[in-house]
Structure formats: C-alpha cells, structure tokens
Amino acid sequence: MARHRSHPLPQIVRRLAPVALRDDPRVRALAVGSGLIPPRTMHTAAEAALLRELARGCGSVVEIGVYEGSSAVVLVRTLGRAATLHLIDPFGHQPGACAQAGRRPSGPRAVWWRAPAP
Numbered sequence: 001m002a003r004h005r006s007h008p009l010p011q012i013v014r015r016l017a018p019v020a021l022r023d024d025p026r027v028r029a030l031a032v033g034s035g036l037i038p039p040r041t042m043h044t045a046a047e048a049a050l051l052r053e054l055a056r057g058c059g060s061v062v063e064i065g066v067y068e069g070s071s072a073v074v075l076v077r078t079l080g081r082a083a084t085l086h087l088i089d090p091f092g093h094q095p096g097a098c099a100q101a102g103r104r105p106s107g108p109r110a111v112w113w114r115a116p117a118p
C-alpha cells in the first residue's frame with residue numbers, strides 16, 4: 001500500500017496558483033526541493049507497487065530519468081540503509097527537485113549523476 005506524506009502546501013491551495021507559476025522549473029525546483037510540495041507523480045499506483053517489488057532487498061538500484069523524483073521517492077522508501085540508489089538525469093530542469101528522495105535517515109545512500117556543465 002502506498003504511503004502518503006503530507007506537504008505544507010495542500011493541493012487545494014496549489015491549484016490556485018496560475019499555470020505559468022505552477023509549471024516554472026525554477027519555482028518547482030525550489031518548492032519540491034524544500035519539501036513544500038511533492039514531486040509530480042509520473043507513474044500509476046500499480047507501477048509504484050512494481051517498483052517496490054523489484055527494488056525490495058536490492059543493494060544497488062539505478063534510475064535513469066528522474067525528473068522531480070516521484071519514483072525516486074518510492075525507491076528511497078523501499079530500499080534499506082545498506083543500499084545505494086543511483087539517480088541519472090543529465091537533462092533534468094529541476095536540479096534541486098529530487099531532495100525529498102534523500103530525506104530518509106534509515107534509507108539508502110542516494111547518488112546523483114548529472115552531465116558536467118558545458
């Protein structure tokens with residue numbers, strides 16, 4: 001069963017924000033990275049369940065294509081402390097947006113892999 005975490009800014013309030021503000025990558029990076037809002041969910045509940053099933057007990061997991069980190073959060077909540085979660089997204093526009101994925105003290109070590117700056 002999916003575990004839901006509450007965020008300081010409820011969805012009903014978030015919906016009041018103009019679309020241009022809601023979709024601005026820098027605003028989203030700040031809001032998601034600070035824990036004010038959750039990352040955009042890019043998977044179904046069934047896909048999240050499959051991710052948990054596949055990741056459970058693994059020592060090393062690689063996610064290619066992280067975006068704001070919604071599936072990374074699922075993986076962080078599934079993997080144990082001895083595990084390492086490698087997050088790869090060289091084209092991500094939300095450099096600080098995946099912070100929530102690394103916020104579980106008993107969870108895995110999260111390692112970000114990004115393309116070097118040109």
Ligand SMILES: C[S@@+](CC[C@H](N)C(=O)[O-])C[C@H]1O[C@@H](n2cnc3c(N)ncnc32)[C@H](O)[C@@H]1O
Nearest residue numbers: 042064065066067069070071088089090091092
């Ligand atoms: C649909 S989003 C991923 C959603 C994410 N897994 C989640 O659950 O929120 C696709 C992501 O893949 C990244 N991407 C596209 N091509 C890639 C590549 N060749 N290697 C790594 N990441 C890539 C994009 O920057 C984008 O953030």
